Amino acid sequence: MEPLLQFIGRLHPLAVHLPIGVFVLLAVVETIGLVRPAARLTPPLRSLFLALGLLSAVSAAGFGWLLARHGDYDATLLERHRWLGTGFAGLALGLFLVRRHLRAYASGLIVSLALLGAAGHLGGSLTHGEQYLTLAKAIPSAPAHAAPEEAKVFDEVIHPILKERCVACHGPTKSNGDLRYDTRDYVLKGGKSGPTFKAGPPPTSLLLKRIHLPLEAKEHMPPKGKPQPTDDEMTLLEWWIDAGAPVDGRVADHAPSASVLDLMAARLGIPAAPAPDRPTMLGEAQRLEQQLGIVLRPLAQDGPWLAANARLRRSAFGDRELAALSSVAGALAWLDLGETSVTDAGLAGLARMKQLRRLQLDHTAVTGAGLVHLSGLPRLESLNLVGTSLTDADLRLLAKLPRLRTLYVWNTMVSDEALSELARQQTDQRKLTRWRSEISDLEARIRSETFKVNRGVSPLPVPAPATAPGPRETTAPAPAQAPATKPLP
Ligand code: HEC
Incomplete structure (x- = not known):
């Protein structure tokens, strides 16, 4: 009995729309009748409308009372909604009774529409939350902060x-x-x-x-x-x-x-810092290519991002040359300083290269003292430190790089333990666990949506030919419980 009552209660959200429809339609038709007497409702038709409205209002209210026993609703909202709704059902009965006294009927209809609106709004607040209507207006305005x-x-x-x-x-x-x-x-x-x-x-x-x-x-x-x-x-x-x-x-x-x-x-709707201007950066890159004898090229057909390669200058490229790159610091995405003579002090200039995603420092003299300057690089994804004097202690500085995903450390002094500790810190296990669970959820959905065809495979195992078992086991599965009967056609 109880499950049935609960089920009926849950029909309330469906049932409430019927009296709303009937009474709104009734009001529209009556208004048209005021303006165009030819379209006026005949008394029997009005009675039919009102009977329908009464029936639907009473059942909607009844379902509502059932639903209210189980829902986890806000108590004050619920009480108001309950009595407005019940009041409306009462009013529907009143309207039905006074339907032949046009004056009473007309004012009753107006009151009932107001009541219907109020009850409906409260019902909406109960299910969707009180700010449901007003939240729709919350169109993003200018950000309240600059940073x-x-x-x-x-x-x-x-x-x-x-x-x-x-x-x-x-x-x-x-x-x-x-x-x-x-x-x-x-x-x-x-x-x-x-x-x-x-x-x-x-x-x-x-x-x-x-x-x-x-x-x-x-x-x-x-x-x-x-x-x-x-x-x-x-x-x-x-x-x-x-x-x-x-x-x-x-x-x-x-x-x-x-x-x-x-x-x-x-x-917060705060726009990111504007990207550097492409023509300016490309002009600057050309000038620096000639001045420094390095390769400094755009990374893509659009966007101001640059890739710099100083490796070909070897030891002729040092801290002074690195400092000269400061005019394109905001546009450098790839920087190859491998085999150059840059030192720890020179790396201070890297702190301004906020767009840097790939950095090669292999076969240079840099140590932990220089790597501290990398800690402010939010986008650095790949770092090559092959053939440097990197130690376990230096490795810890790299744990501050939020996007670092690939590290090259062949031919350094770091231990395997320190590396696996860093890998553990840099991997967001919580995210991985969540994504794995989402994947298995999606796989289950794919399975349940996939139409499987099964043809040509006999549902019963075919008995093996009746020969004496050979010296070696075959890999074919033995017909463990092969039925004595013939296989089905
Ligand atoms: C669709 C409805 C729904 C939404 C949305 C929802 N919850 Fe819940 N939450 C429940 C229900 C129902 C329970 C009670 C049953 C239970 O403990 O699992 C609950 C219980 C909890 C509890 C346990 C409370 C206690 O003291 O035992 C926590 C914590 C919680 N929710 C956190 C959250 C957080 C955080 C969010 C938003 C990110 C959230 N919920 C969004 C329905 C919801």
Whole structure:
């Protein structure tokens, strides 16, 4: 009985549209009848309309009462909606009874439309959240800050993510697990298992734990099928927890890495620094090619990005020549300084090459003292240190490079242990785990959507020819439980 009642209750969202349709249509037809008497409703037709409206309003209200027993709804909103809806059903009955007294009927119809609007709006707020209508207006305006460092770390960066992804189910309308994320105090308070994060060390958080569970897990948040946080949003939430889950202060107080700052800037609508001008950079590159005797070419047909190769100058290229590249520092994406005579001091100039993605320093005299200048390069992906005096201690400096994915260290003094430790630090296991779970989810979907053809394979194993077993086992599977009967045709 109970499941049936629950099922009927869930028909409420469907059923409410019928009385809305009937009464709006009735009002339209009656208004037309006022202007064009020829189109006026006949009393029997009006009675039919009103009977339909009454029937649908009463059943919608009844379904609503059933639904309200189980839904996890905001109590005040629910009470208002309940009584407006029930009141409307009562009014529908009243209208039906006074349908022959046109004056009472007309005013009743107007009141019922107002009531219908109010009840409908509250119903919408119950299911979609109170800000559903107004949120649509939140068209992005000019960014409030010139740089992400100025933004309030919780109010402007982290809380908006929780609001966007979690508040529909953890907010004023529904507070699943007694958890609300709509105000700072509720966020701090947590849910029925207490606070959902604790500032470290070590940082613990139910919040991230639930998000990181495999998608199929029952406790995964947001539940499977609901919009999930993007990779960038996850990275920001993870950074925030690692930073001690600060709810006060500005971003600058918590010193995020350059790549996290980039993500924040994107979220805050702050445009990235404008790219250098292509013609200027190409002109400059030509001049430097002649002056320094190196190769300095554009990387692609469009865009200002340059690739520089100084290796061919060998020891004739040193710190002074490297410093001369400063006029194209913002455009250099690849830089080959291998086998040149650059030193630790000269590498200070690299700190300005924020676009650098590939850097070769093999067979040079650089040491850890020079590598410290690389720590501010947010995009460096590949680094060649073959044949340098790199040590385990120097290796630790490289762990600060957020995008570093490939490292060449043949013929150096680093140990395998230090390398695997660095590899562990540079690999975001949480991301990999999540992506793997998404892949297996997609594979399951592919399997369930694939039409399989099976032809020519006999459903029963064909009995092996009745010869004496040879000296060696054959690889063909033995007909373990071959039936005594003939194989099916
Ligand atoms: C579609 C609805 C829905 C969305 C969206 C959703 N949750 Fe939940 N959440 C639930 C339900 C239902 C429960 C209670 C059942 C349970 O504990 O799994 C819950 C429980 C939780 C709990 C456990 C609370 C406690 O104290 O036991 C945490 C933590 C949580 N959610 C975090 C989140 C986070 C973080 C987000 C956003 C990234 C989110 N949820 C988005 C439905 C949702």
